[in-house]
Amino acid sequence: EIVMTQSPATLSVSPGERATLSCRASQSVSSNLAWYQQKPGQAPRLLIYGASTRATGIPARFSGSGSGTEFTLTISSLQSEDFAVYYCQQYNNWPSLTFGGGTKVEIK
Amino acid sequence: QVQLVESGGGVVQPGGSLRLSCAASGFTFSSYGMHWVRQAPGKGLEWVAFIRYDGSNKYYADSVKGRFTISRDNSKNTLYLQMNSLRAEDTAVYYCAKDQQLERLFDYWGQGTLVTVSS
Numbered sequence: 001e002i003v004m005t006q007s008p009a010t011l012s013v014s015p016g017e018r019a020t021l022s023c024r025a026s027q028s029v030s031s032n033l034a035w036y037q038q039k040p041g042q043a044p045r046l047l048i049y050g051a052s053t054r055a056t057g058i059p060a061r062f063s064g065s066g067s068g069t070e071f072t073l074t075i076s077s078l079q080s081e082d083f084a085v086y087y088c089q090q091y092n093n094w095p096s097l098t099f100g101g102g103t104k105v106e107i108k
Numbered sequence: 109q110v111q112l113v114e115s116g117g118g119v120v121q122p123g124g125s126l127r128l129s130c131a132a133s134g135f136t137f138s139s140y141g142m143h144w145v146r147q148a149p150g151k152g153l154e155w156v157a158f159i160r161y162d163g164s165n166k167y168y169a170d171s172v173k174g175r176f177t178i179s180r181d182n183s184k185n186t187l188y189l190q191m192n193s194l195r196a197e198d199t200a201v202y203y204c205a206k207d208q209q210l211e212r213l214f215d216y217w218g219q220g221t222l223v224t225v226s227s
Contacts, residue, residue: 036153043219044153046208046213046214049208049211091211091212095212096169099153099155102153
């Protein structure tokens with residue numbers, strides 16, 4: 001099983017600032033990496049797939065980068081609605097799909 | 109628009125059974141694979157099972173293999189998860205999710221249904 005590790009566990013950021021979230025895979029997943037956003041009491045929402053492609057309707061302030069084992073999700077200027085938990089997910093090792101433990105982005 | 113509505117959650121004793129349903133609308137259900145993903149209270153996400161668009165292939169996480177069965181009725185646009193031999197560690201919100209089709213990821217999610225396994 002590929003283990004996905006996200007850091008930091010919690011990120012405190014002021015509105016308007018940049019947030020940088022990391023995701024590391026225990027072995028290469030190529031670019032088969034997705035990011036999801038989950039707000040309290042809600043289902044996750046797909047943000048990014050293919051490591052860097054924004055899903056339909058996702059604002060341009062969200063960007064993803066990386067390949068192999070190291071990935072980054074960047075939120076260029078945090079809006080109030082962006083405070084949430086973010087998960088990465090690898091889909092390279094099908095039929096095993098694994099998520100990272102999540103990064104909570106909170107208001108500083 | 110895509111809508112996925114789960115039902116069937118509740119409280120069940122250890123060793124018991126439960127069947128979850130997911131009613132789909134807003135897309136051609138019979139053309140897409142579907143997943144179940146769960147989230148224990150206060151924890152992260154765990155993929156549970158996948159079924160191909162026509163039901164011909166099914167895949168499971170090791171943690172549920174042999175106990176859970178995923179199925180679908182394309183005539184009713186409904187996905188199911190039959191859960192047997194339930195354990196305390198199966199306590200979670202269960203989400204159904206639509207497969208993106210090009211890749212094994214989840215492009216739409218339901219709101220989830222809570223399953224609590226407790227005596």
